[in-house]
Amino acid sequence: MSSTATVAPRVTRAKISPRKRARRIRLVQYAVLIALVVLMIATVDGRQVQSVFFRPDLIVLTLQGVPHALFNTLAYTLGAFVVGLVLGTILALMRLSQVAPYRWLASIYIEFFRGVPALIVLLSFGLLSVAFPGLRFPFDPYGTVWAALGMVSAAYMAETIRAGIQAVPKGQVEAARSLGMPAGMATRKIVLPQAFRIITPPLTNELILLTKDSSLVYVLGLTTAAFELTKFGRELSNSNVNLTPLVVAGFCYLIITLPLTFLVRRMEARQQKAR
Amino acid sequence: MTTTPDVVPTGNRADEIQIYDLHKNFGDLAVLKGISTVVRRGEVVCVIGPSGSGKSTLLRCVNLLEEPTSGRIFILNEEITDPDADVDFIRTQMGMVFQQFNLFPHLTVLENCTIGQTQVKKIPRSVAEENARANLAKVGLADRTASYPAQLSGGQQQRVAIARALSMDVEMILFDEPTSALDPELVGDVLGVMRDLADEGMTMMVVTHEMAFAREVADRVIFMDGGVIVEEGHPDQVIGSPREERTRTFLQRVLDPTHASPAPQAGGGDRSQPPAAG
Ligand SMILES: Nc1ncnc2c1ncn2[C@@H]1O[C@H](COP(=O)(O)OP(=O)(O)OP(=O)(O)O)[C@@H](O)[C@H]1O
Numbered sequence A: 001m002s003s004t005a006t007v008a009p010r011v012t013r014a015k016i017s018p019r020k021r022a023r024r025i026r027l028v029q030y031a032v033l034i035a036l037v038v039l040m041i042a043t044v045d046g047r048q049v050q051s052v053f054f055r056p057d058l059i060v061l062t063l064q065g066v067p068h069a070l071f072n073t074l075a076y077t078l079g080a081f082v083v084g085l086v087l088g089t090i091l092a093l094m095r096l097s098q099v100a101p102y103r104w105l106a107s108i109y110i111e112f113f114r115g116v117p118a119l120i121v122l123l124s125f126g127l128l129s130v131a132f133p134g135l136r137f138p139f140d141p142y143g144t145v146w147a148a149l150g151m152v153s154a155a156y157m158a159e160t161i162r163a164g165i166q167a168v169p170k171g172q173v174e175a176a177r178s179l180g181m182p183a184g185m186a187t188r189k190i191v192l193p194q195a196f197r198i199i200t201p202p203l204t205n206e207l208i209l210l211t212k213d214s215s216l217v218y219v220l221g222l223t224t225a226a227f228e229l230t231k232f233g234r235e236l237s238n239s240n241v242n243l244t245p246l247v248v249a250g251f252c253y254l255i256i257t258l259p260l261t262f263l264v265r266r267m268e269a270r271q272q273k274a275r
Numbered sequence B: 001m002t003t004t005p006d007v008v009p010t011g012n013r014a015d016e017i018q019i020y021d022l023h024k025n026f027g028d029l030a031v032l033k034g035i036s037t038v039v040r041r042g043e044v045v046c047v048i049g050p051s052g053s054g055k056s057t058l059l060r061c062v063n064l065l066e067e068p069t070s071g072r073i074f075i076l077n078e079e080i081t082d083p084d085a086d087v088d089f090i091r092t093q094m095g096m097v098f099q100q101f102n103l104f105p106h107l108t109v110l111e112n113c114t115i116g117q118t119q120v121k122k123i124p125r126s127v128a129e130e131n132a133r134a135n136l137a138k139v140g141l142a143d144r145t146a147s148y149p150a151q152l153s154g155g156q157q158q159r160v161a162i163a164r165a166l167s168m169d170v171e172m173i174l175f176d177e178p179t180s181a182l183d184p185e186l187v188g189d190v191l192g193v194m195r196d197l198a199d200e201g202m203t204m205m206v207v208t209h210e211m212a213f214a215r216e217v218a219d220r221v222i223f224m225d226g227g228v229i230v231e232e233g234h235p236d237q238v239i240g241s242p243r244e245e246r247t248r249t250f251l252q253r254v255l256d257p258t259h260a261s262p263a264p265q266a267g268g269g270d271r272s273q274p275p276a277a278g
């Protein structure tokens, strides 16, 4: 160690030490930040900001309708998630099937629904009952949304679930089969429970995305009773020519998504530790 | 030296595992080249041989985890290689213990021992648990029923795997190098459990590198090399005074690792060109 220090010629050393340099850069960053805050306080009219984004009477008004809208958002999201989970599992098993046509069908489905905007799928499902007058989804409009968003998210989940199934060691199936379990039972009782444990974090991420995607249902032309957070906030914002209801709606999404994000982080950290 | 009976199959239920002219190819690679042997009720057969000789493949063919290329296998007089055979049912009579334990990590020790009973044999949960506890006690793990496999040592996991097989009330157990993945100080516990099973009259087919165990516990030793049975017989004969040169070379290498370097040269010639045995 000491030999390398003596070998290095003194002239090549920087004029200031790297540590001092880093401190100087940090100071500049703080200075810029303070300048920006001062500029904002000087130029932005606080009272106007409050009256546009956080008007108290509108917050109260919005909050009265929030429980119902929040319920609808959750209903659309969870229903679609369940449809996506079931369909995604079937697609994942098809992707891993010994029967080639099953693999092809699953691939076509997955590539199609991952490549097409969810909005178009939703619009198409909304028009289905117009095109086929006899056709009605159960629990309309919930059934329509569950089917449309569920079919889209199934395409994403299928790939995740397939990766999870493949991450289960082959010896698990062999142990199950050697106990006399038929192939289907080994998949249901041994492989899938382990696969879903592995992929819980990415599936929770999918649930977060789906929560936000549920806002797309506004294109279906819903009745007031079926409004979810976004549509509900937007209607109130339009009628009051004020952004407060939308801001409140936005915070409501955070109430759902932030805990889920936190949960995913914890699960990922724990899986990292278990490795 | 050959143990192939005159009548095939023998029709005797006590001839629990009957293997006739078993061949197995992986693509172009012929791994088993005509294996025939019969394992009788209560017999402990140890299969030894160099790495890659097809020991695991033989064991895996017996319970059809590998599909034989040709040949016939009978378990308790039922042909498991028959395309119409109820393979799942035949497997319930035959346990398998793996080198890597292969316990179900999402289930507790107790559940590992009950899931086969309740799901496959439709035994009521309370009866299955009682049975599982008895078998866990037998392998010395009565106090770990609520643990998960990850919380156990390798030796304990392997003993749970044995209890899991026993809980199916099997007639026979296949062991594929049950102690090879264990730390040396844990090997003894597992071999002890296997010795007890042998004493109780369990039919066992054991692929192993534990020569002392084979010599002490086995009723018969099969030495395999290059996909054929080179030599089989009483352990004192096969391990104590082997007739075949290939057996001698292998045993020299296994029993005295310091001779490992000169031995391959001596065995190298006849390994590539195996003489037809029998
Ligand atoms: N699924 C498979 N696909 C292709 N080749 C295989 C497969 N399983 C085994 N083999 C090959 O068959 C040969 C015999 O393998 P096997 O595992 O039966 O040997 P082994 O006697 O058990 O050896 P070891 O003592 O190392 O466990 C090896 O050359 C191996 O590479």
Ligand SMILES: [Mg+2]
Pocket: B055, B056, B057, B177
């Ligand atoms: Mg092996």
